[in-house]
Amino acid sequence: MTQHKPFETQAPSVMVEGKGMRLWDVEGTEYLDAVSGGVWTVNVGYGRASIANAVCEQLTRLNYYAGSGGTVPAALFAERLLEKMHGLSRVYYSNSGSEANEKVFKMVRQISTQHYNGKKSKILYRERDYHGTTIATLSACGQSQRMEGYGPFLDGFVAVPDCLEYRRGDTSSESFAEISAKAIEDVILREGPDSIGALCLEPITAGGGVIVPPDGYWPRVMELCRKYDILLHIDEVVCGFGRTGEWFGYQNYGIQPDFVTMAKGVASGYAAISCTVTTEAVFEKFKAFPDDPMNMFRDISTFGGCTAGPAAALENLAILEQENLLDNTRKMGAYLEQKLLSLKDKHAIVGDVRGKGLFWGIELVKNREDDKTPVSERTIAAVVGGCRQQGVLIGATNRSVPGYNNTLCLSPALIATPHDLDHITDALDKTLQKTRCEIS
Numbered sequence: 492m493t494q495h496k497p498f499e500t501q502a503p504s505v506m507v508e509g510k511g512m513r514l515w516d517v518e519g520t521e522y523l524d525a526v527s528g529g530v531w532t533v534n535v536g537y538g539r540a541s542i543a544n545a546v547c548e549q550l551t552r553l554n555y556y557a558g559s560g561g562t563v564p565a566a567l568f569a570e571r572l573l574e575k576m577h578g579l580s581r582v583y584y585s586n587s588g589s590e591a592n593e594k595v596f597k598m599v600r601q602i603s604t605q606h607y608n609g610k611k612s613k614i615l616y617r618e619r620d621y622h623g624t625t626i627a628t629l630s631a632c633g634q635s636q637r638m639e640g641y642g643p644f645l646d647g648f649v650a651v652p653d654c655l656e657y658r659r660g661d662t663s664s665e666s667f668a669e670i671s672a673k674a675i676e677d678v679i680l681r682e683g684p685d686s687i688g689a690l691c692l693e694p695i696t697a698g699g700g701v702i703v704p705p706d707g708y709w710p711r712v713m714e715l716c717r718k719y720d721i722l723l724h725i726d727e728v729v730c731g732f733g734r735t736g737e738w739f740g741y742q743n744y745g746i747q748p749d750f751v752t753m754a755k756g757v758a759s760g761y762a763a764i765s766c767t768v769t770t771e772a773v774f775e776k777f778k779a780f781p782d783d784p785m786n787m788f789r790d791i792s793t794f795g796g797c798t799a800g801p802a803a804a805l806e807n808l809a810i811l812e813q814e815n816l817l818d819n820t821r822k823m824g825a826y827l828e829q830k831l832l833s834l835k836d837k838h839a840i841v842g843d844v845r846g847k848g849l850f851w852g853i854e855l856v857k858n859r860e861d862d863k864t865p866v867s868e869r870t871i872a873a874v875v876g877g878c879r880q881q882g883v884l885i886g887a888t889n890r891s892v893p894g895y896n897n898t899l900c901l902s903p904a905l906i907a908t909p910h911d912l913d914h915i916t917d918a919l920d921k922t923l924q925k926t927r928c929e930i931s
């Protein structure tokens with residue numbers, strides 16, 4: 492995420508301790524972390540002894556058994572997870588968001604081979620979305636700078652347009668939700684509905700600029716999936732586990748996915764765990780031909796059998812419930828939104844403020860009344876650096892969409908208080924003031 496050369500002469504940032512939303516680096520400098528571990532992960536905050544204890548107890552009892560068998564914490568966590576996910580009933584464990592997404596791609600391809608004679612194998616993904624770092628997930632990547640230099644990529648992945656209303660190109664009176672849905676339908680018709688197996692989307696695009704789809708978008712997407720018999724895969728790697736104020740981002744929109752993938756917040760970074768969750772109808776397809784020894788999902792993730800992940804995830808989930816952190820996220824999200832809108836009123840450099848719950852993006856532009864030219868990456872880096880100098884760690888879109896790496900990111904832990912959010916927005920306010928003087 493950063494060039495290597497400078498580290499020949501300057502020390503990297505090394506964090507050594509965390510408590511709640513606070514971090515200390517190796518020099519002893521204290522920071523308020525507004526990005527939950529840099530990449531929206533530590534949802535319940537640092538220093539949770541109860542998670543460490545649950546993991547310790549489990550590891551000393553049984554640290555591992557491969558997914559070819561079962562373990563008690565894996566079964567218990569699956570049960571608790573599915574209570575939160577109406578209409579879904581099967582959980583598969585692996586270690587990272589990328590891997591969870593690849594499992595879906597494999598399942599879609601296997602369903603295509605075994606049930607559709609090779610048809611319905613293509614996977615649609617959206618411009619600006621990100622699904623991981625492996626070659627298959629990069630083949631489904633809507634952020635070209637993440638892909639640059641790593642090709643060739645795989646066949647069978649097709650892009651649909653993004654749904655960022657702030658940069659809407661047309662001037663028609665049609666709703667942007669309708670325009671965006673039609674754009675997806677155009678791709679489906681162009682490719683041929685019988686060639687398409689799944690549509691893979693982030694509920695709210697994260698690293699591509701924190702893009703909240705326009706009102707009315709999701710019901711239309713759902714209709715398209717049902718109309719053309721396309722499985723809906725929602726990538727909840729960032730939005731899952733409370734980030735938007737619901738257990739999952741898609742639950743804000745009343746839709747029913749066929750696959751849901753999740754990673755970061757599942758155990759808040761206390762252990763590596765990811766899940767691929769699906770419906771009974773999809774699962775049935777993997778046991779439709781009991782006489783065929785190849786008719787099962789033929790996959791194993793070695794460390795999907797580690798018990799630390801589900802043990803940590805069980806305690807993480809208990810904390811979210813016991814401390815009412817979803818409720819806190821909704822309340823603090825509303826508070827943060829007001830603070831950010833005030834910053835927008837005050838600073839002309841703020842073009843757009845977007846987000847939900849404790850998940851926000853602030854798009855910076857040179858001229859918001861005119862052509863909304865994005866500020867340079869250097870300006871974005873200066874704002875991130877300015878906040879850091881005031882002891883607040885914020886994030887920014889980085890090496891993602893050429894010319895549009897101009898969105899600051901805030902994703903504080905779900906335990907944030909008004910005082911924490913004041914601290915974050917005050918640092919941002921001062922830094923934006925200074926930046927305006929420097930770029931004008």
Ligand SMILES: Cc1ncc(COP(=O)(O)O)c(C=O)c1O
Nearest residue numbers: 587588589621622623728729754
């Ligand atoms: C939406 C989304 N999906 C998938 C991934 C990949 O997850 P991982 O880095 O755990 O492989 C990320 C990582 O940032 C992500 O933001």
